[in-house]
Structure formats: C-alpha cells, structure tokens
Amino acid sequence: MATETWYEITVKVLKKHKVDLVTYVPDNVLRPLIELIHADPYFTAFACAREEEAVGITAGAWMGGRRGIVLMQTSGFATLPNTLASLSVPFQIPTLMMVSERGTMGEFNIGQQMVARTMRPVLDTLMIEAHTMTRLDEMEFILDRSMIQAWATQIPCCYILSPLLTGGKVFAA
Amino acid sequence: MALNVNQPLKREQAKVMSRFDLISRMVAKIPDEDAVVGGIGWTNFDLWAVKRRPRNFYMLGSMGLAVPIGMGVALAQPDIHVFALEGDGSLLMQLGCMATVAARKQTNLTVVIMDNGAYQITGGQRALSDEGADLVAIARGCGLEQAYWAADEDAFEEMIALAHKEPGPRLIGCRIDKEKPRETTERDPPILKDRFMRALGVKQG
DSSP: OOOOOHHHHHHHHHHHTTEEEEEEOOOSTTHHHHHHHHTOTTOEEEEOSSHHHHHHHHHHHHHTTOEEEEEEEHHHHTTOHHHIIIIITTTTOOOEEEEEOOSSSSOOOHHHHHHHTTHHHHHHHTTOEEEEEOOHHHHHHHHHHHHHHHHHHOOOEEEEEOHHHHOOOOOOO | OOOOSSSOOOGGGSOOBOHHHHHHHHHHHSOTTSEEEEOSSHHHHHHHHHOOOTTEEEOOSOTTOHHHHHHHHHHHOTTSOEEEEEEHHHHHHTTHHHHHHHHHTOTTEEEEEEEOSEEGGGTOEEOGGGTTOOHHHHHHHTTOOSEEEOOSHHHHHHHHHHTTTSOOOEEEEEEBOOOOOSSOOOOOHHHHHHHHHHHTTSSOO
C-alpha cells in the first residue's frame, strides 16, 4: 500500500472536520496541496491579494457557520500579527493556519531567514497553539486533535510544515 | 437625482452627506435577516448608534478587514445579503480585497464606503482619497463593475434596494462630512461576536 502524502493527509482531515473553505496566498511548497484542493469540488478555494484578507474571510465565515483554513508561507505569516492580535485572538475566533516553513534547512534567501525568526515568538506571545510538523506518521494525529482543540477553546491554531516533512524549497546550487 | 448607470459620477460630483443619516436610511431599508459588518472608526460608531441591530458585527482593530469579513459571512450565509461598511482610510489599507470580491463574484455582498477624505479618528489628517484616489474608480479597475458614487440620499437608498433585486457584488461610494459619531461602540470582542453568531443562528443554547 502506497504511503499517503502530507497533502493527502491534510485533505482527509480537513474533510473529516468539515473545513471546506480554503483561502491562501500561493506558495511553491504548498502547491501540491493547493492543486489537490482545487481539484476537489468539496472545497471552495481561492487566492487572496494578502494574508490579512485571507484571515478576515475565514473569520467572517466562522461567524457565519462555515469552517475555513488559511494557507501561506512564513513571510506571509509576518504580515499577520495585527490581524491575529486584534481580530482572531480577542474575538475568540479559531483561525486555522497552515504555514510552509521557509528560512531554515537550506534557505537561500536571507530575507526569508530573517523573517522566519519572527514567527514563533509572535505565535507564543499571542498564546496561539502551534505545531511544527516534521513527520508523516504524526501528521494526521496532530491535525485532527488540534482542530478539535481549536473549535473547543476558540483559540487559533497554526500548523508549521517543516522542510523535514515537505522537502522544502531546494536551492539549485 | 436617480442612479445614472450610463453616466457614473466622479467623486467630486457626489453630494457630501451625513454618515449618521445614511446609515439610518440603510438600516431602515434592509431586512432584519441581512448582516452588516462595520469597519473601525466613526463609521462603526455610527452603525452602533443608529440601532442595536442583532445581525451587525462591529470590528475593533484589524483596520481594513470589514470587506473580507463581510465576504466570509456572505460565503457562509448564501441566502442572506451582507453589507460591509468601511471608511475610506480603511479601504485604502486593503485595496486588494476589492479584486478578490470581484473575482469571486460574491453576489450577496454590497460594500458601502463612507469617504470624508480624512482619518477622523486620529485627528482629521488628510487621506489619499482627498488627494486624487477615487475609490469607486479603483473598485471598477479591480473588476467590481457595479461600483458607483451615490449622487444623493435618494440615489443611495435606490442602490441599497438593488441588493435584493439584482445580483452583486456592488460597491456604493458615499461622500460624507466630518460630523462626529453619536456614540462609541461597546468594546467587548467576545460579546460582540457571540451576539452576532446567535443572531445568525450559528450559535445556540
């Protein structure tokens, strides 16, 4: 039996929890997930001009009774502190985020390396549940349990996809 | 003056109106089941002051996100119409959202812009909307074709009524004066959210 990929596992868990709205700003590492989601009529998926907007849309959808997730890369997360601190966290909206991690394990762009350092301190400061996902065999458990926790506690959750899981973006040296 | 689709107005041709009066007219005109999302600042304060309408959501912070939040509510509640009420300075901060609304053809969404050309809440500093940035023209450039300046109060009411007659999305630009809001929004985010979700029937018990 072929092993499920990280993006197949993600789609399976999103469906299990009825997360059918996917907003994103494109990213190369996330491409197979984005393509799988677009190919599946279960999902309403579209790109936004900016990550803040993508979070605003899923926040509105949550209040309207529909579950969503925002996909982005690390530099995109760096545009979000104000939105998370003034919308998701104080209004107790369980914003789900999936971030492909740049800036580490073979990064070639110093800007990505610098901005990646800001992500975990922001998540910790805002008391947002965050998991760095490195192993395929742990992925379904972490995704599944953390979604249950997000709905129950009304606290946002951020899944950080490590290059150890996805292969990351490779520098053609 | 009635809405004139063939000869859309420029910003400087639109009448300068009262924010409180326009929001009062809007709230009187729309059905109770419709949702209204208020952006930050004096627009939000006057939405609060006009009526404690259960299906209103009041943002606090997250400047520029009234339209995306409204779009999210519209995606989740396709059977009602959603109005996103935003100030000119706020929309200038998140112009890309108009392209998203247009591209997705969010038919049950109307964006209402209150444009006084200034950041009133921070001391009345001049905004780019007073230096040549025409938000209705920008909306059209984003592909939001049904974007018009409201010539006067009657035209505004006519445009609001269109929400239940013809599919959107649409954007209504309103030039307003610098009158202060009548009240200040309650600042208790979980309560504001909870009331809105219960009014929509999403949360029960």
